Amino acid sequence: MTTFTLYELNSLVRQTIEGSMDQDYWVDAELSECRESRGHCYMELIQKDEFSNTPVARASAKCWKNTWAMLQPHFERITGQPLHAGLKVRLKVYPQFHEAFGFSWIVTDIDPTYTMGDMARRRQEIIKQLKEEGVFDLQKELALSAFALNIAVISSETAAGYGDFVNQLADTPFDFHTQLFPAIMQGEQVEQSIITALNRIYQQQTELFSSPFDCVVIIRGGGATADLSGFDTLALAENVANFPLPIITGIGHDRDESVLDMVSHTRVKTPTAAAQLLISNIEKTQHQIETCEERIAHYAQSRIEIEQLRLARLSEHIPPLFSLVKARQEALLDRHLQTIASHLQRTLEKEGHRLNLLEQRAQALDPTLLLKRGYSITLHNGKLLRDPLQVKPNEEIETRLEKGTIISIVK
Structure with missing residues (x-):
């Protein structure tokens, strides 16, 4: 069995790839990493399982400086954003294997409309869920x-x-x-x-x-x-x-x-x-407030003018109304005075008659009238004596008659 050095084996791989894959390919993938260095763009591509979201494929990709200088502004102008992790992209690539650096896909073109379509699809899914x-x-x-x-x-x-x-x-x-x-x-x-x-x-x-x-x-x-x-x-x-x-x-x-x-x-x-x-x-808001202020001021001024006119009309009627009211009140006062005077006169007459009766009763009770009729009044210590037992022996009593007074000593 032939044994190769690593460089020889990698060279064989490079020749095989270059011989069997000598064209460009369009590939759909998701960016898991994207960075620039010295004007070159380095990407990590990934494909996830549709149901489990688990990565099922990975690969590195590079876009060299001269190509990236043209593709980058075009992509950003169309999509409104730069390449970044998480974007779905469609890249035109060819394979390259280097004995020292290994395998990578070399990017020659990017289709921004694919990314736009994926972005639009994701946005529609978000909008649908929100609704x-x-x-x-x-x-x-x-x-x-x-x-x-x-x-x-x-x-x-x-x-x-x-x-x-x-x-x-x-x-x-x-x-x-x-x-x-x-x-x-x-x-x-x-x-x-x-x-x-x-x-x-x-x-x-x-x-x-x-x-x-x-x-x-x-x-x-x-x-x-x-x-x-x-x-x-x-x-x-x-x-x-x-x-x-x-x-x-x-x-x-x-x-x-x-x-x-x-x-x-x-x-x-x-x-x-x-x-x-x-x-x-x-x-x-300020305009509405100023408009309301103007309306309030206009209404207040209009109301003041109306009330001033009404007061002027009322003031014209005050003198005759006052004379009429004064005459009515004076007549009413005269009637009240007459009523009071009549009532007072009747009261005075009634009270005068009652005084006459009292005077007659007082005259009828005058003790001098009794004395003239032959009666006498006996006093003891200046008080009317009614009971003989009130007088003790040797005490003095006074008997008043019509013609004089008799002083007696009780035995």
Whole structure:
């Protein structure tokens, strides 16, 4: 049996591959890893079992610098995002085996429409599930406060879009208050980072002594080449859809709406547009208040004028009405005086007659009349004596007669 050196055996493999697989092949796979180094792109390809999600095939792929310089901008322009782990891709490759570095597929072309189709399919699956859960339109049912001035902002602290948003609000006469909840807005950590920020906002919103927020704004800068796949996930969409405050998205891209945009309360394209939305909301409220103030002032002025006219008409009727009332009251007073005088006269006559009767009774009871009739009155110690037993022997009694008084000593 012939024995080969490793280099000889690898050379035999290379010659076999080059001889039997001398053309390019289109392959569908998922990226498990994708990185750039010195202008080259290095990929790890994977295929998972349809039912168990277990990897059933793996391979390495490379796209050399000259080719990658043309394929990268084309792919990102079409899909709106760079190649990254988790994307489904269709690559045009040919096999290469190197004695020192082993086997890899060399990428010569990428079909962005395949990735777009897979992204669209996944988005439709997420949208379908959200609708089946009954949460897809929950945010639309919330009302943005007419006085939305306290804003919770989810963004990268260093993003230019965040600075533009804050500066635009600050340049208004309105008293906006913003609080930043920093989050990663690009790459694979977008989903969990934004969910964490939402949880922090909710926690602060429910604290006893904290100032409540009126709405949440999720903003970021970026253009067509930005990585937006993190905004098309089920977990993030469910968190946003079920959030109790209106959420405004200004992610800053021109392609079709992300799932996050679809389930949010209001979607605008850029952070500055989100700021303008809030400013317009307050301006509308201010206009309504000013309109109401004008209406109230107009109504009050009109009412004052009406009441002044009514008072003027009433004042014209006051003198004759006063004379009439005065005459009526004077006549009523005269009648009352006559009634009082008549009643007083009758009372005086009645009381005078009663006094006469009392006088006659008093005269009839006058003791001098009794004395004139021959009767006498006996007094003891100045008091009328009625009982002889009241007098002791040797005591003095006084007897009054019509013509004089007799003093006697009792024996």
